Amino acid sequence: MKKLSLLASALLASAYACADDTTTNADVQKADSEIRFTAERITLPGNEGMGMLGGNYLININKNIQFGPAVYGAVTGKRGGFFTGGAELSGRYEVMPKVLAQAGVYVGGGGGGVAMVGGGLMVRPHADLLYKFDGGTAGVSVSQVRFPNGFIKSNQVGLVMSLDTNFRYSPVSSIGKMLNIDDRGGMGFDRIAVTAGAYKPASGVADLGGVPYTGKIGYAGFRSDRFISEQVYWGIEAGAAAKGGADGYAEVLGTVGAETPVFGDVKVGARAALGLGGGGKLSVGGGSLGKVAVYASAPLTKDVFVALEGGILRFPDGQFKAKFATVQLGVELDTHRERGEARTVRGMEWGFSGAYYPKAKRYSGSEEGVKLVGFKIDRDITANTYFSAQAHSAYDGKAGGFSVGLAGLGVKTDIRPNSFFATAEVLSGAAGGGGISSKGGAIVQGVAYAGYDFNSKARLKLGVGRVKSLKGEFNSNIFDVTLTVPIGVASR
Numbered sequence: 415m416k417k418l419s420l421l422a423s424a425l426l427a428s429a430y431a432c433a434d435d436t437t438t439n440a441d442v443q444k445a446d447s448e449i450r451f452t453a454e455r456i457t458l459p460g461n462e463g464m465g466m467l468g469g470n471y472l473i474n475i476n477k478n479i480q481f482g483p484a485v486y487g488a489v490t491g492k493r494g495g496f497f498t499g500g501a502e503l504s505g506r507y508e509v510m511p512k513v514l515a516q517a518g519v520y521v522g523g524g525g526g527g528v529a530m531v532g533g534g535l536m537v538r539p540h541a542d543l544l545y546k547f548d549g550g551t552a553g554v555s556v557s558q559v560r561f562p563n564g565f566i567k568s569n570q571v572g573l574v575m576s577l578d579t580n581f582r583y584s585p586v587s588s589i590g591k592m593l594n595i596d597d598r599g600g601m602g603f604d605r606i607a608v609t610a611g612a613y614k615p616a617s618g619v620a621d622l623g624g625v626p627y628t629g630k631i632g633y634a635g636f637r638s639d640r641f642i643s644e645q646v647y648w649g650i651e652a653g654a655a656a657k658g659g660a661d662g663y664a665e666v667l668g669t670v671g672a673e674t675p676v677f678g679d680v681k682v683g684a685r686a687a688l689g690l691g692g693g694g695k696l697s698v699g700g701g702s703l704g705k706v707a708v709y710a711s712a713p714l715t716k717d718v719f720v721a722l723e724g725g726i727l728r729f730p731d732g733q734f735k736a737k738f739a740t741v742q743l744g745v746e747l748d749t750h751r752e753r754g755e756a757r758t759v760r761g762m763e764w765g766f767s768g769a770y771y772p773k774a775k776r777y778s779g780s781e782e783g784v785k786l787v788g789f790k791i792d793r794d795i796t797a798n799t800y801f802s803a804q805a806h807s808a809y810d811g812k813a814g815g816f817s818v819g820l821a822g823l824g825v826k827t828d829i830r831p832n833s834f835f836a837t838a839e840v841l842s843g844a845a846g847g848g849g850i851s852s853k854g855g856a857i858v859q860g861v862a863y864a865g866y867d868f869n870s871k872a873r874l875k876l877g878v879g880r881v882k883s884l885k886g887e888f889n890s891n892i893f894d895v896t897l898t899v900p901i902g903v904a905s906r
């Protein structure tokens with residue numbers, strides 16, 4: 415079970431708090447991991463080609479076995495908006511110096527882009543031949559992409575490349591203590607922010623049905639940034655439509671930027687982003703997109719900041735283009751920390767979940783059950799409160815392409831220390847696709863959980879709650895089973 419604790423730091427560093435106890439640097443452990451990218455062209459029914467890009471974050475469970483989250487999406491063709499999210503398990507062995515043989519399988523849910531995915535379950539077994547270079551690997555991949563309850567089954571050869579990385583974590587027993595360490599925790603992001611804003615489509619731009627846009631498309635998402643110098647950073651961002659009749663639109667991008675202070679801690683900056691997007695009847699072609707933006711940020715406290723941003727968005731092979739403006743509320747994690755400054759160890763959990771909506775209202779008027787697979791990241795704010803970020807996609811229930819992104823706050827309490835506990839969450843976000851009536855995309859969700867702690871190595875949670883579209887007819891009970899792995903991560 416000890417190896418399971420390596421899985422829990424896939425995304426975020428933790429929040430901030432005060433504590434009097436100390437722990438030693440001997441309590442800090444390092445886990446090796448890699449960021450893997452794949453590129454391939456799959457064949458859809460009718461001999462239609464679709465370029466697909468995959469991104470994985472894989473943690474070394476031991477010398478040969480890796481496990482972690484993964485996402486795949488359309489990048490060329492005419493199925494922009496095709497996304498799936500799930501998990502990858504793979505093993506690799508050195509067959510000769512610097513040459514590796516690798517095999518694995520991805521299982522996830524999603525769809526979109528009007529592709530024939532059925533309920534949304536995607537399976538991708540693969541075998542790769544890799545060359546090991548300093549800092550990563552590169553090679554070729556033979557894979558099969560299959561939707562067992564849909565109509566897609568494709569065999570192909572693609573390219574694969576990975577970059578080596580690692581992260582630091584502490585045992586759960588170190589949570590609340592102080593730690594002197596200069597390395598970043600988790601994946602090493604220096605700041606995170608939730609975003610809300612709107613896209614203003616250009617004049618004359620129409621949706622896939624030929625209807626011109628006359629209003630704005632509300633948008634909600636998040637960003638995570640890591641600095642490579644005092645002014646230059648890279649990061650990731652993701653989001654989805656939350657209002658404006660484009661429910662089902664989603665995007666995932668990588669970003670690079672630079673900023674500089676102008677008045678004290680007030681900063682101005684600029685950034686560019688490239689990635690994948692589509693859905694919600696937007697005319698996006700194959701799904702590749704780009705953004706450029708300028709922004710200004712100001713601190714609200716030492717650790718919390720607000721930023722205003724404006725820019726433009728383009729799909730190179732699609733018709734949709736827009737100006738956008740967002741407001742961001744963020745937390746500084748590792749930036750501006752003095753070298754040698756003591757840091758608080760805070761709790762974080764990374765979980766895999768299965769959820770079931772027994773009555774998901776469709777635009778057709780019918781109500782049917784939907785099963786989803788998802789990821790959850792929970793980060794402690796205090797000993798009894800936490801922030802949660804979640805993503806779920808349908809894999810069964812004739813709703814392929816339906817996806818959900820949520821963020822919010824939770825509370826937790828021990829029923830019996832080191833065994834039974836209870837939590838409750840209130841979340842909001844965006845959902846759409848799969849024919850489910852989530853008009854506009856904005857949803858709210860509340861869930862209460864009862865859980866059991868397996869000696870602080872893994873935690874099982876059983877939840878019951880309600881999920882509701884703010885404007886659509888989607889309004890269902892939700893049943894959730896989540897397995898999480900807790901760790902401690904040094905924060906500011």
